Each structure stands twice: as C-alpha cells, then as structure tokens.
C-alpha cells in the first residue's frame with residue numbers, strides 16, 4: 012500500500028468518526044483531495060486508491076495535471092472519471108482555462124468573474140458547478156465576498172446560463188481550538204440556509220481542511236478539502 016493510500020484511508024476514517032459523533036451519514040460528505048504542488052504521479056496513486064475528486068489552486072498547474080491525467084487514463088480503472096475542482100483565487104486572465112478544463116470552481120467572490128466563467132464555458136460541457144466563497148471572519152486569505160453581500164451574489168450567479176450554483180465555500184484562518192474552528196463554519200452554514208431558501212438546489216457547503224475537518228463535519232460541511240493529511244506537507248512553502 013502506498014503512503015498516499017494509507018493516508019486516504021486515515022482521512023476517510025476521520026470523516027466517518029466525525030460524522031458518527033454527530034449522527035450524520037459519512038456518505039453525505041465528499042472528500043476532495045487537494046493536490047496543489049503535487050506531481051501527477053501522486054494523483055494517480057490517489058486515484059488507484061479510489062479517490063475521484065481533486066482540488067487545485069493554480070490555474071496553469073491544474074490544467075497541466077488535468078492534461079497529464081487524461082493521457083494516463085489508460086492506467087486507471089475504466090470507471091475512474093476524475094472530477095476537478097478549482098479552489099484557488101480566481102483571476103480574470105485565467106478564467107478561460109478554468110472554464111474549459113475544470114468541473115467545479117469553489118472561489119467565486121465577485122459577479123464579474125462569474126460572468127466571465129459563464130461566457131467562457133464551452134457549450135459541449137456541462138455547466139460549471141460553482142460555490143460562492145464568503146469571507147466569514149478572520150480569513151486566511153483576503154478572498155471571499157462579504158457575508159452581507161452573499162445572498163445578492165448568489166442570486167446573480169444562479170441566473171447565469173453556463174454556471175450551476177451549488178453552494179458556499181470558506182477558508183478561515185487556521186486555529187487549533189475546536190470551538191474557534193466551528194464559529195466561522197456555523198456562520199457559513201447560516202448563510203447557506205438563507206441562500207438555500209432562495210435557491211433550493213443548493214447542496215454544497217465546502218469547508219474543512221486537514222486541521223479542522225472534524226469541526227467542519229460537525230458544522231454541516233458536505234465537502235472537505237484535504238491536502239497535507241493525504242499528500243504530506245507541501246515542500247515549497249506554498250499555502
């Protein structure tokens with residue numbers, strides 16, 4: 012068994028245990044493996060261990076790996092269709108790559124970027140599934156719309172033809188304290204319920220990373236984004 016396969020099993024165990032503690036089904040939580048800075052060969056190892064959803068932060072690096080993995084598709088089981096999530100900051104000059112190659116984008120934080128993605132999404136592909144990123148409090152990054160702008164942005168994004176709004180995402184600053192971890196997640200869940208009252212199709216709360224996945228599961232997260240607990244510490248110091 013590869014180290015990555017062992018780590019994946021351990022992360023799935025953490026998700027199951029956290030779900031069980033609060034009476035949720037682990038099946039309601041999607042594990043997204045964050046493969047930023049990792050070589051395509053690590054993604055192959057994870058895919059061979061059954062992982063299907065992968066997250067990338069940098070457009071060019073992500074597209075390079077998507078292309079590399081397509082070329083390696085023959086080495087994976089036939090049903091191993093990989094699902095690619097863009098989770099990094101969205102820049103106007105990179106939206107075309109994201110619209111053409113990714114299945115999801117989690118980091119919509121302004122209407123202009125959403126309009127570009129919608130306009131650039133090729134007709135032959137399913138609509139790009141998206142989440143609105145909210146800066147709920149003390150965010151690790153400056154990305155995300157303000158909480159009070161969230162509902163208006165959701166309404167506008169949901170109306171774009173080539174996007175499918177699925178939910179909300181947040182990236183709080185790391186803290187070791189469990190109840191401090193839960194606070195921004197609870198805030199995001201509250202906003203999610205308000206947005207869902209207007210857009211009933213919303214089903215995704217993208218929150219939780221290696222250090223706070225238990226808090227995210229307890230707070231109602233449906234998609235956890237896990238990097239270092241699967242692939243090990245990132246070597247180049249990138250966040």
Ligand SMILES: *Cc1c(COP(=O)(O)O)cnc(C)c1O
Nearest residue numbers: 045098220221236237238239250
């Ligand atoms: C890097 C990253 C993650 C994963 O972080 P880990 O702490 O390595 O699990 C999740 N979400 C986003 C947006 C990231 O940039």
